[in-house]
Amino acid sequence: xxxxxxxxxxxxxxxxxxxxxxxxxxxxxxxxxxxxxxxxxxxxxxxxxxxxxxxxxxxxxxxxxxxxxxxxxxxxxxxxxxxxxxxxxxxxxxxxxxxxxxxxxxxxxxxxxxxxxxxxxxxxxxxxxxxxxxxxxxxxxxxxxxxxxxxxxxxxxxxxxxxxxxxxxxxxxxxxxxxxxxxxxxxxxxxxxxxxxxxxxxxxxxxxxxxxxxxxxxxxxxxxxxxxxxxxxxxxxxxxxxxxxxxxxxxxxxxxxxxxxxxxxxxxxxxxxxxxxxxxxxxxxxxxxxxxxxxxxxxxxxxxxxxxxxxxxxxxxxxxxxxxxxxxxxxxxxxxxxxxxxxxxxxxxxxxxxxxxxxxxxxxxxxxxxxxxxxxxxxxxxxxxxxxxxxxxxxxxxxxxxxxx
Amino acid sequence: xxxxxxxxxxxxxxxxxxxxxxxxxxxxxxxxxxxxxxxxxxxxxxxxxxxxxxxxxxxxxxxxxxxxxxxxxxxxxxxxxxxxxxxxxxxxxxxxxxxxxxxxxxxxxxxxxxxxxxxxxxxxxx
Numbered sequence: 001x002x003x004x005x006x007x008x009x010x011x012x013x014x015x016x017x018x019x020x021x022x023x024x025x026x027x028x029x030x031x032x033x034x035x036x037x038x039x040x041x042x043x044x045x046x047x048x049x050x051x052x053x054x055x056x057x058x059x060x061x062x063x064x065x066x067x068x069x070x071x072x073x074x075x076x077x078x079x080x081x082x083x084x085x086x087x088x089x090x091x092x093x094x095x096x097x098x099x100x101x102x103x104x105x106x107x108x109x110x111x112x113x114x115x116x117x118x119x120x121x122x123x124x125x126x127x128x129x130x131x132x133x134x135x136x137x138x139x140x141x142x143x144x145x146x147x148x149x150x151x152x153x154x155x156x157x158x159x160x161x162x163x164x165x166x167x168x169x170x171x172x173x174x175x176x177x178x179x180x181x182x183x184x185x186x187x188x189x190x191x192x193x194x195x196x197x198x199x200x201x202x203x204x205x206x207x208x209x210x211x212x213x214x215x216x217x218x219x220x221x222x223x224x225x226x227x228x229x230x231x232x233x234x235x236x237x238x239x240x241x242x243x244x245x246x247x248x249x250x251x252x253x254x255x256x257x258x259x260x261x262x263x264x265x266x267x268x269x270x271x272x273x274x275x276x277x278x279x280x281x282x283x284x285x286x287x288x289x290x291x292x293x294x295x296x297x298x299x300x301x302x303x304x305x306x307x308x309x310x311x312x313x314x315x316x317x318x319x320x321x322x323x324x325x326x327x328x329x330x331x332x333x334x335x336x337x338x339x340x341x342x343x344x345x346x347x348x349x350x351x352x353x354x355x356x357x358x359x360x361x362x363x364x365x366x367x368x369x370x371x372x373x374x375x376x377x378x379x380x381x382x383x384x385x386x387x388x389x390x391x392x393x394x395x396x397x398x399x400x401x402x403x404x405x
Numbered sequence: 406x407x408x409x410x411x412x413x414x415x416x417x418x419x420x421x422x423x424x425x426x427x428x429x430x431x432x433x434x435x436x437x438x439x440x441x442x443x444x445x446x447x448x449x450x451x452x453x454x455x456x457x458x459x460x461x462x463x464x465x466x467x468x469x470x471x472x473x474x475x476x477x478x479x480x481x482x483x484x485x486x487x488x489x490x491x492x493x494x495x496x497x498x499x500x501x502x503x504x505x506x507x508x509x510x511x512x513x514x515x516x517x518x519x520x521x522x523x524x525x526x527x528x529x530x531x
Contacts, residue, residue: 209462266435266465266466266469267465268461270461289495290495291495308497310496311496350488
């Protein structure tokens with residue numbers, strides 16, 4: 001090892017230099033502190049044995065400078081003093097010295113203390129290598145994570161494409177919606193579409209669980225829940241001979257969905273499915289284990305509708321209920337997922353249906369968009385964060401009473 | 406997933422020592438329930454006194470356990486808190502599971518049925 005030996009006394013310096021050479025070390029000598037500092041600055045010095053009392057720069061100050069700088073690796077410093085007072089020891093240690101030698105220096109003590117210094121340096125070197133390895137692994141993990149994240153973002157974008165267009169309209173109903181997935185992709189999904197020239201269908205569903213499996217199921221369902229009868233839609237009954245299709249009642253459609261989507265792994269979904277008959281303004285809803293929608297009659301109080309029902313996918317032969325209403329122009333219906341009502345405040349309280357109803361009562365907003373933005377802001381402030389712990393879905397419908405789109 | 410086991414009239418009452426039956430605890434929850442059922446205690450009362458919240462995965466696990474136990478045993482619930490009960494009612498699980506007010510009434514109902522023919526609980530047909 002190369003050791004910098006700093007001492008203004010030439011006799012002491014040559015004696016200690018000889019001791020170090022006997023131990024097999026290479027010695028660089030300096031007669032004063034400033035010269036020693038310049039040598040350290042030039043680099044490649046990792047071990048300094050320095051006298052305390054010196055012209056230009058005392059050993060303790062040399063030590064302070066070394067500790068205040070960054071030479072890439074550790075510099076081991078042993079200070080030598082003829083005084084040996086406790087206060088010296090403390091001042092030296094405070095200045096960052098690793099060890100002390102009291103003059104006259106015993107060769108044995110010198111030897112073992114230098115060896116201790118070598119050990120520390122070798123540990124430090126090992127640590128630096130381990131850190132380099134860790135940084136490497138960290139980079140690899142970071143890249144791998146980024147790949148997964150990129151995939152999820154792409155999946156989220158695809159899922160967004162399946163949702164209704166912002167200004168989606170069908171005859172008789174206007175809608176607005178918001179989807180805030182938990183993570184990138186949602187197990188919630190919803191849509192609205194004409195079923196035939198006299199009916200409009202809409203749904204909001206929530207697949208159990210989280211993450212990619214739930215999202216994959218929700219995407220599959222959104223592809224299946226199509227008005228296009230030629231693709232075997234569960235929403236219509238298709239007569240092969242006449243080529244005609246008939247829109248199924250909501251409970252019939254959900255029963256068909258249930259038949260097709262029997263779970264093999266405890267997965268199920270909850271759903272509200274509604275069918276509006278435009279000419280008669282009759283609205284029928286099926287509620288499959290999903291939170292009750294809120295009906296707001298024009299000028300009226302918001303009310304929860306529905307008595308519950310089984311979720312879809314649990315048992316094969318289930319009957320579902322149908323709720324019947326007649327809607328008038330200006331009536332509204334709000335569908336939402338339990339991410340809204342189960343939203344928890346910092347104090348551990350859930351938002352709940354009562355607060356949701358209260359919000360609607362207090363905000364008879366002119367536009368659906370204002371209503372939804374306001375509601376999202378409300379639950380964001382309730383949660384104390386915009387990072388919700390479940391998918392949040394909102395689908396708001398405005399029954400316009402128009403008979404054609 | 407910790408359960409506190411007690412025997413009430415030869416019926417195993419498992420009190421769930423977990424406030425939230427949610428996705429991350431669900432696999433162990435279901436495994437444990439099924440293990441209990443297979444270990445010979447075919448009548449099980451699941452005591453939900455400490456449970457404040459069951460998410461969709463939790464409900465799936467309850468139903469999955471019920472199906473796995475099948476006609477070889479009984480799984481009933483008791484002491485469901487308001488929030489949990491209203492979720493059961495929304496999803497009509499109160500038609501699928503027998504839900505009692507407390508472990509004693511649950512155990513009493515099961516022990517009178519022990520030895521008699523047991524039918525699989527009706528799955529919500531109306």
